[in-house]
Amino acid sequence: MTPETANERFHRLLFLGLQRMRGRPIGAYIRKLQEWERLEPEAFNRLRAERLAETLEYTSSRVPFYSSGPGREALRRGNVHDLRSWPVLERGTIQAHTAELLAQPTPAGHYLRRTSGSSGTALGVAMDADAASWAWATDYRGLLWHGISVGARCIRLIHKREGGLAEWVRNLRPLHTDDLSAERLMAGVRYMQTARPVFVSGYVAAVTELARFARLSAPDVPRPLVPFAKVLGEMLHPFQRQEIEQGLGARVIETYGCNETGTVGYECPAGSLHVFAEHVEVEILKDGEPVEPGEMGDIALTCTTNRVMPLIRYRVGDRGRLSPEPCSCGRPHPVIAGIEGRVGDLMLTAAGVPVHGAALGNVLKDVIAKSPPGAVGRVIFEQHDRRSWTVLVQAGPEFGDGTAALLTEGVKAIFGKECQVALKLVPEIPSEPSGKFRFYRMAGTATTDAAPVARD
Structure with missing residues (x-):
């Protein structure tokens, strides 16, 4: 792992310290996740089972949708402690029953986080500082797998800016995706040449666009322009990975997640896309029932770190499959063997x-x-x-x-x-x-x- 620079250490301590003052123990949660990932597979799976059982028990008693609402009947017929007994939660159900899906009494300080609406109507999911801390921690833990510090300098291709002060604290240089003009893209290339950020982060298509422009506008500049490219928000296709590698000279880090739960999976240095199973359980369903490992089906997520609005078996709208085999890297996390994309994107x-x-x-x-x-x-x-x-x-x-x-x-x-x-x-x-x-x-x-x- 590359030693942390003074600049990275400054921004890491500043960001984590400010978050801790806001009641967000992100640093402590990162250390906890790192401790758990060192467990042997059997112990890690016991931990997953315990966290899932706690979440199901909490949700069945504290969330009106399940304790007295539409989901109650399904649980009465089955076993509350068996995830397969719980009804599959659809996007429309969340929109129609948002209030009933809030835990009661609702934890203080909660807020509504809205999805982008790229797959339909925007969806609001409630969370609090603790849930946000777990979401931040899981994402930073994935970067640390590649030796990328919490305070590492980053050029970030984003649709919505956080604000100048927040971006400075996190050591981010924003590049707005609303205007990927040649002038803006050239500014990004020059920033990579002069400031030497550790990684670029952004939607798959936007990072691909930057890489394509860099390849044409600066073909003779030594690569890598940036060591790593973290891509998110969209399905990563082989041609896009190839363009990013060629244009930026970067090691591509694929991620999978959604605003409803936060980061679900991260690519490890060995090239596997791991499920952050301490944070979210992934099921692959066909007609509402789990399929065998290796089979393609609908992805359903159960988040174990949100006590404001715990989502149980939420069918996120993507199709994928889990690998029956562990990764050669030795990490105990399950592996996503493939993601096909949105369920509604089938053509004839x-x-x-x-x-x-x-x-x-x-x-x-x-x-x-x-x-x-x-x-x-x-x-x-x-x-x-x-x-x-x-x-x-x-x-x-x-x-x-x-x-x-x-x-x-x-x-x-x-x-x-x-x-x-x-x-x-x-x-x-x-x-x-x-x-x-x-x-x-x-x-x-x-x-x-x-x-x-x-x-x-």
Whole structure:
């Protein structure tokens, strides 16, 4: 592990000290998590079972939704101490029964944390300083796996700023994702060259955009521009990992989580995506029942660190699978073997076979590998019906017939040779209001204000 610098130590002590004064013992929780991760697998699993049992007992007696509301009947028919007896909690249920899902009496100092709304209507989940402390601690513990200090200098690609003082305390340099213009991106590249941050952090698409720009604008600058790139908020595709590694020279750290529970998993130095099981239990469900390890299904989360609004078996809207095998790194945490993306992102082939839109990531990987640098920027594959597609392309000066053919033939290879694929070149493809960006969608789910550009 790289020794902590004086700058990092200053910002670590300042941040953790200020948080402790606010009643947030983040430093103590980090040390507790580090202690637990040194347990043997059997002891670690006992700890998980104890924490889960405490959470279920607390929730069954303190949360009206389960003690006297709609969830009561399911628990009466089953075993309160068996997670499988609890009803699966849907997003709509939380929206309709928010008040009943608050523990009573509600812990003092609680507040409502809202999701970005990128998968639909924004959702409010209540938490307090203790729940927030666990969420912060789990995230910092993941960074420490890679030798990244709590006070390490970071360039952060964000949609909503924390404020100048808070960013200074945390040693962050913000780069706003609402305006990833060439000028802003160049400022980010120059900051990496001069200030030498330890890591960049941000949504997958935004970090990929920065890496792509850096590769084109500063090809001769020695790599790495930044040692690590922590990506979050969106599914990480192989072509994006490759672009980040090539453009920034950074070691990519994949994370998985949501605003409702905080960080769920972190990539370790050995390359596995581990579940922070002391903080949140992950189930993979099919028709509401757990599947065997290795099988794909709906991801359901049970948070064991939020006593204000404990979420039990919350179906978060993603699909994934757990590995039946432990990681070679020796950590006792379960491993997420794969995340497929949003449940609602299934598209139909010309023959009517469901295929997840994430499969189009392989097309982009092929396009990037076989096209000249800078040929394409952002791309959106838009399906109108089973046989009709439009591909919006933010084309660069090197875009040509070869790249166009790779895009159209790539769609046909996955969804059927009968598909009609039209290319539309546009000067800009904006991010979603949340700051995120997806490269596939059904027509009518989003629009771009960019005007079509005639292609020579």
